[in-house]
Amino acid sequence: MGIDESSKLVTKRVVYVGDDAAIDDLTPHFDHEGSRFTVETVAGDDTLPERIAEDSPECILFDDDSVGHPDTELLSQICDKQPAVPVIVLIGDGDAGRGGEAIHVGATDCVDKQLVTTQCDILINRIQTAVQSQESVSESGTQTAMMRLAESTGDTGGWEYDLETETVEITPGYSQLTGLSGENEISAEEVIELYHPADRPAVRAATEQAIQTGDQTGGIWRIQPDNGEQLTVDVTIEPVLSGGTVQRLHGSIRDVTERHKRREEHQQIETLFQHTQGPLFLIDVDDEFVIRRVNPAWEDETGVSPGQSHGKTVHQLFGEKQGNRIARRYRQCVEQQEPIEYEEQLRLGDEMTYWETRIAPVVIGGNVEYIAGSTRDITDKRERQRELRLLQQAIDNANIAITLSNPSQADNPIVYANDAYGELTGYTKSETLGENCRCLQGKNTDETQVAALREAIDNEEPITVELRNYRKDGTEFWNRLTVTPIYDDDGTLIRYLGTQQDVTDRKESRQELQAEREFIQQALDSLEDLFYVVDPDGTIKRWNQTVADVTGYTAAELDGMSITQLIPNTDEEAISEAIESTLQGDETTAEAELQTTDGETIPFEWSIARLTDTDGETIGLVGIGRDISQRREREQRFQALVEKSNDSISVIDSDGRFQYQSPSIEHILGYDHREVVGDAVWEYIHPDDHDAVQHWFESVLSNGSSTEPVEYRAQHADGSWQWMEASGYNQINSSAVSGCVINSHRITARKQREQHLSILDRVLRHNFRNDMNVIRGRAEAIRSTTPEMAAEHAIEIVDKSDELLEIAEKQRQLTSLIRDDSVTKKVDLEELLQYSVSTVTAEHPDATATVDCPADISIHTTTDIEKAIIELITNAIIHSDGDAPAVTVSAVHSAGLIHIDIADNCPPLPEVEKSILTDSLQETPLYHGSGLGLWLVRLIITQLGGTIYVDRHDAGGNTVRVELPE
Numbered sequence: 033m034g035i036d037e038s039s040k041l042v043t044k045r046v047v048y049v050g051d052d053a054a055i056d057d058l059t060p061h062f063d064h065e066g067s068r069f070t071v072e073t074v075a076g077d078d079t080l081p082e083r084i085a086e087d088s089p090e091c092i093l094f095d096d097d098s099v100g101h102p103d104t105e106l107l108s109q110i111c112d113k114q115p116a117v118p119v120i121v122l123i124g125d126g127d128a129g130r131g132g133e134a135i136h137v138g139a140t141d142c143v144d145k146q147l148v149t150t151q152c153d154i155l156i157n158r159i160q161t162a163v164q165s166q167e168s169v170s171e172s173g174t175q176t177a178m179m180r181l182a183e184s185t186g187d188t189g190g191w192e193y194d195l196e197t198e199t200v201e202i203t204p205g206y207s208q209l210t211g212l213s214g215e216n217e218i219s220a221e222e223v224i225e226l227y228h229p230a231d232r233p234a235v236r237a238a239t240e241q242a243i244q245t246g247d248q249t250g251g252i253w254r255i256q257p258d259n260g261e262q263l264t265v266d267v268t269i270e271p272v273l274s275g276g277t278v279q280r281l282h283g284s285i286r287d288v289t290e291r292h293k294r295r296e297e298h299q300q301i302e303t304l305f306q307h308t309q310g311p312l313f314l315i316d317v318d319d320e321f322v323i324r325r326v327n328p329a330w331e332d333e334t335g336v337s338p339g340q341s342h343g344k345t346v347h348q349l350f351g352e353k354q355g356n357r358i359a360r361r362y363r364q365c366v367e368q369q370e371p372i373e374y375e376e377q378l379r380l381g382d383e384m385t386y387w388e389t390r391i392a393p394v395v396i397g398g399n400v401e402y403i404a405g406s407t408r409d410i411t412d413k414r415e416r417q418r419e420l421r422l423l424q425q426a427i428d429n430a431n432i433a434i435t436l437s438n439p440s441q442a443d444n445p446i447v448y449a450n451d452a453y454g455e456l457t458g459y460t461k462s463e464t465l466g467e468n469c470r471c472l473q474g475k476n477t478d479e480t481q482v483a484a485l486r487e488a489i490d491n492e493e494p495i496t497v498e499l500r501n502y503r504k505d506g507t508e509f510w511n512r513l514t515v516t517p518i519y520d521d522d523g524t525l526i527r528y529l530g531t532q533q534d535v536t537d538r539k540e541s542r543q544e545l546q547a548e549r550e551f552i553q554q555a556l557d558s559l560e561d562l563f564y565v566v567d568p569d570g571t572i573k574r575w576n577q578t579v580a581d582v583t584g585y586t587a588a589e590l591d592g593m594s595i596t597q598l599i600p601n602t603d604e605e606a607i608s609e610a611i612e613s614t615l616q617g618d619e620t621t622a623e624a625e626l627q628t629t630d631g632e633t634i635p636f637e638w639s640i641a642r643l644t645d646t647d648g649e650t651i652g653l654v655g656i657g658r659d660i661s662q663r664r665e666r667e668q669r670f671q672a673l674v675e676k677s678n679d680s681i682s683v684i685d686s687d688g689r690f691q692y693q694s695p696s697i698e699h700i701l702g703y704d705h706r707e708v709v710g711d712a713v714w715e716y717i718h719p720d721d722h723d724a725v726q727h728w729f730e731s732v733l734s735n736g737s738s739t740e741p742v743e744y745r746a747q748h749a750d751g752s753w754q755w756m757e758a759s760g761y762n763q764i765n766s767s768a769v770s771g772c773v774i775n776s777h778r779i780t781a782r783k784q785r786e787q788h789l790s791i792l793d794r795v796l797r798h799n800f801r802n803d804m805n806v807i808r809g810r811a812e813a814i815r816s817t818t819p820e821m822a823a824e825h826a827i828e829i830v831d832k833s834d835e836l837l838e839i840a841e842k843q844r845q846l847t848s849l850i851r852d853d854s855v856t857k858k859v860d861l862e863e864l865l866q867y868s869v870s871t872v873t874a875e876h877p878d879a880t881a882t883v884d885c886p887a888d889i890s891i892h893t894t895t896d897i898e899k900a901i902i903e904l905i906t907n908a909i910i911h912s913d914g915d916a917p918a919v920t921v922s923a924v925h926s927a928g929l930i931h932i933d934i935a936d937n938c939p940p941l942p943e944v945e946k947s948i949l950t951d952s953l954q955e956t957p958l959y960h961g962s963g964l965g966l967w968l969v970r971l972i973i974t975q976l977g978g979t980i981y982v983d984r985h986d987a988g989g990n991t992v993r994v995e996l997p998e
Contacts, residue, residue: 044069044163045086049076049110050095050122069159081109084117091121096134104137109140115250116268116284118162137634138292150177152651157397193220193281195243209265209287211258228254228262235267242269243278252288264292285429286687308406313341314394315403320345323360324402333409334380352376361391366400369393375410385411433457433532435469436518439525443468444489447527454533458504469513469530472501476508485515492517492525496944498535510539562626562636562657565643568650570595570611582659584629600627606636614640614653626657635660657983678778680756683771686733686764688713691771700778704750717751718745725758732760732772743779755783781975859897861889861930865921868901872909876917879909891930891998893976900972901932904992905963908936937989941982949980949992 046069072089074080083957084092092114094107118140134142142157189206193199200218207214210226220239224672227235231253238249250268257263260789266288272280305312311330316322323341331337336349343980346362347355357376365372371392378385388410394402427434433453437444449464457464457472473482481497488495494516501511512535518527556563556576565574572593580587583598601605610622625633640655680700683692689712693705701716708716721744728742738760745753758776763769807829816820851854860884869881891897901921909917920935949968973980978996985991 044090045158046071046091046093047089048073048093048095050093051075052095063324069156075909076106078106080106081113084110085113088114088117090117091159092117093141093159094119094121094134096121096123096581104133107134107139108137115266116286120158120162188284188286191223191283191285193223193239193283195279195281206285209257209263209285210255217459226255226257228256230254238267238269239281242271242281245277246271246273250290263287264289284629310406310408312404312406315346315362315364315391315405317366317400317402320347321359321403323349333407336380350378361389365391365393365403366476369395369400386407386414388413433727435464435530435532437469437528437530439489439528441518444528453532456503456509456532457501463504472511473499473505474502474508476500477502485513489515489528498539499753509534510536560659563655564595564657565652565654566595566611567652568615570608570653573652579657582628582634598626600625600633610638610640611653614642615650617642623660635664637663680774680776682713682774682776683763683769684713684729684774685771688729700776701754703748716746718747728758729760729772732762733764736762746776754778755780856892856894858890858892861891861923861932862887863883864891865901865923865932868898868905869919869921871902872905872919876906876909878915879912879917879919881905881909881919881921884920886923886925889923889925889930891996893996896972897976897996900969900994901934903969904934907965908934908938908990908992911941912938926998932994932996932997933991934994935985935987935989935991937987940984941990946982949982 047070050073067439069090071093074083076095092110094110096107104294107119107121115138119138120141120143121134121139122145123134123142124145141158180185189209190203191206192201194201198220200223201222202210202212202214202218204214206212212218212222212226224232224235235249235253237806240249241247242249248268248270250266252264252266255263255265264287266286268284270282271278272282305325305327308327309329309804311333312327313323313330314325316324317410323346326338328338330341343348345355346358349355350358361372361374361376371390373388373390375386375388378387386409387407389405389407391403391405393400395997396405400798428450430450431452433456434448434450435446436448438447441447445466445468446464449461453464454460459471470482477500481499485495485497494514496512496514497515498568499511500508502508512533514531516529517525518529519994520526554575555579562579562582563576564572564579566572572590572595575590580590583590585593595611596604596607596728606622606624610620614620619636619639621639623635623637626636627633636657636661638655638657642650643652643654645651678696678700679694680694680697681694682690682697685691690709693703693708695703695705697703697708712723713725713729725742725744728738728740733740738758741757741759743755743757746756748754755778756776757779758774760775761773763773764771764966814825817825834983862883865883865885869883873879873881905919905921912918914937918937923930923932925931945966949970970980973994973996976996978994981993981995983991983993
């Protein structure tokens with residue numbers, strides 16, 4: 033069933049919601065093909081949606097810039113109340129984001145408000161198109177009015193649903209849109225079946241709502257005509273009441289597929305415009321190219337805000353020179369009506385920047401109305417490109433071999449090699465590219481290193497190995513190969529970077545150095561001394577095996593230990609001071625105990641020196657620790673020997689002054705060894721010996737040592753002179769001595785023996801010569817005399833022979849006494865005297881000898897004392913001129929001395945014999961002596977340190993007193 037339709041163009045009312053007076057002046061311009069539009073300005077308040085609903089216009093202009101409602105609240109209300117009325121939103125300067133929001137809540141279109149005054153024809157065309165594409169349906173409830181729906185554009189249709197008959201009548205426009213035929217009755221279910229299955233529940237709900245409430249409903253849904261093309265339609269459902277009951281439903285359907293598509297596209301474009309990371313801009317095409325819109329990223333990139341950009345020409349924004357250059361590009365785009373891309377250099381403030389720009393013409397009605405563009409700052413990119421060019425040049429010209437391989441290809445072949453690689457390996461680039469680096473391997477290449485390299489590559493890990501590789505000509509070289517994976521921005525492995533360096537010289541040097549280090553370490557470990565290196569704080573950094581062996585610490589324990597931890601607390605200060613002194617620049621030697629892990633302490637001598645770098649800065653200390661246990665023992669033994677020795681050890685400087693004197697001087701010459709230091713040697717030498725000693729000392733200084741010892745007399749602390757013999761060694765240049773070492777020992781006893789032997793020799797020669805002359809004379813007399821006289825001569829010969837035999841015995845005793853050292857022992861004096869007296873009286877029974885000695889006297893003496901006492905008693909008896917010789921031997925102990933007196937009744941001793949006992953022993957031309965017995969007594973008593981006195985006593989005899997130390 034068809035419906036007759038007609039339409040008539042009438043004056044249409046446009047409602048402007050806003051306060052811009054310029055809009056009111058547009059009425060004369062709304063004259064398009066006989067159509068008339070009037071503009072009515074209304075206030076944008078909360079009552080506006082209701083007022084517009086009461087008197088619906090053909091179009092609504094919504095000034096978003098002048099309406100003071102937040103977000104899109106008022107606009108949304110208007111669109112909800114008047115879904116069939118096209119709403120065009122005027123977007124103000126800086127409100128680019130509002131366009132997308134307006135389309136989202138139902139606005140038909142968005143127009144830049146600048147067009148109102150600059151190009152109003154564009155705005156008028158937009159209004160005309162919107163009104164023509166969506167004519168609203170008359171609110172008349174009659175069937176004829178419903179059928180007069182505006183369908184002049186061919187994209188609208190109408191329908192009526194009779195609730196009683198449950199049938200639907202449609203207009204030709206509806207039939208054209210949906211494909212349904214209006215010739216037959218159509219059920220409501222058939223109409224609903226036209227809609228997309230997902231939208232059918234909403235269509236049913238809207239229909240039921242209109243029936244139940246009597247209110248207008250509708251929606252935008254999808255229909256599926258028979259031609260298979262899906263359309264998006266705007267459906268309005270208007271209830272028709274009769275008697276307060278809904279009898280029919282009038283409806284309109286408008287194809288909004290394109291508008292919906294444009295709305296979605298506009299929304300997508302707006303979203304893209306607002307959220308694109310790169311700067312976007314819209315240029316108004318006129319003579320000056322005015323900037324109409326920029327997105328937020330524009331300010332982020334350029335530093336110029338939208339407020340500073342909008343409405344400005346490119347000349348105003350970028351300056352005359354730069355603006356001219358940009359304008360030429362824009363004119364080219366307008367003239368060619370094609371997108372163009374270019375790079376440009378712009379100075380923004382004080383900074384020179386580079387930009388990559390793409391611009392495209394916006395063609396409306398065959399004319400370029402705008403230029404849309406995007407740009408991005410490529411300053412960093414250009415800099416990176418420059419750096420890459422420099423890097424490429426550096427890589428190409430590097431003196432180290434560099435390769436790139438492609439792991440995405442089979443066998444990870446080399447895809448780049450610089451010239452240095454060819455110089456290193458001998459392979460040309462054509463021989464290298466496409467090959468794997470293993471071509472450099474050979475028979476002596478370490479497989480373990482190759483395996484490690486392969487594993488690292490498989491695991492995409494960097495690695496550095498040193499391989500024995502082979503050049504093209506077969507020569508070996510040590511190759512330090514570093515392989516590093518390279519990834520793109522997505523983390524995908526794209527290349528392996530390989531650097532290769534000939535380290536043959538370094539490798540061989542390192543091997544030599546390692547061998548040398550091992551040799552040095554072996555040498556250090558073989559030392560019996562401790563070797564150590566510490567840092568300036570005293571922390572142990574290096575040591576030899578002896579340190580670990582002696583201390584008992586492991587290598588792990590020694591590492592990082594302070595050197596003072598090896599020293600007992602008592603010696604720690606000495607080592608700390610030695611370290612500090614060494615750091616000040618002095619080589620230092622100190623003695624300190626070393627403490628082992630088990631608590632044992634060992635005396636060590638620590639020598640410390642500085643370690644410095646090439647600038648002379650101290651980087652540590654190096655030292656030797658020497659076990660001086662044996663040296664200490666030797667020193668102690670030497671000290672004991674020196675103190676108890678019969679030799680005197682002196683250190684004399686070149687001026688002849690004592691620098692050191694051993695303690696043995698005290699028992700040799702009676703001086704305190706400390707007091708003589710600093711004294712001149714010559715103060716202690718006999719004046720008669722000065723010249724000889726001076727000459728000898730000068731020879732020691734010049735020759736380094738004495739070829740012959742020197743004999744001299746030194747003064748004892750008691751004033752006596754002692755014979756000394758000295759040998760010397762020049763140690764002045766020795767830092768440990770700094771003087772001449774003089775070794776002296778007392779030879780007084782030897783000198784005395786020499787004197788005694790000389791005297792004895794003279795006496796014997798004299799006596800033998802005299803007696804032998806007598807014997808010779810008697811023998812000659814016997815030869816020429818009578819027998820009677822021969823007998824007398826024979827007697828004389830016998831007597832002289834006996835005397836010579838006696839002299840020979842005395843001489844033997846004297847020689848033995850002089851030559852041999854007698855043993856000293858403690859003797860009971862009374863027993864000694866009694867034995868001596870009984871021995872003499874046994875040979876001289878006519879003599880009387882008595883002993884007077886206390887029983888408690890003991891004496892430290894030799895057995896030779898008996899010979900002396902016996903000789904003195906015998907001498908007294910045989911020189912008695914009476915028939916009954918008498919001798920008294922007495923002894924007393926007084927003041928540390930033993931006095932032994934031998935008193936006789938003999939005539940006075942001759943002065944010659946007396947002098948033998950009491951005077952100094954010497955040989956004179958006037959007397960050679962015949963009393964060897966007295967010589968024997970004198971020698972014995974002298975050797976015992978005693979003295980002999982001879983005197984006459986009151987009874988008329990002689991008293992010989994022997995005074996001995998106890």
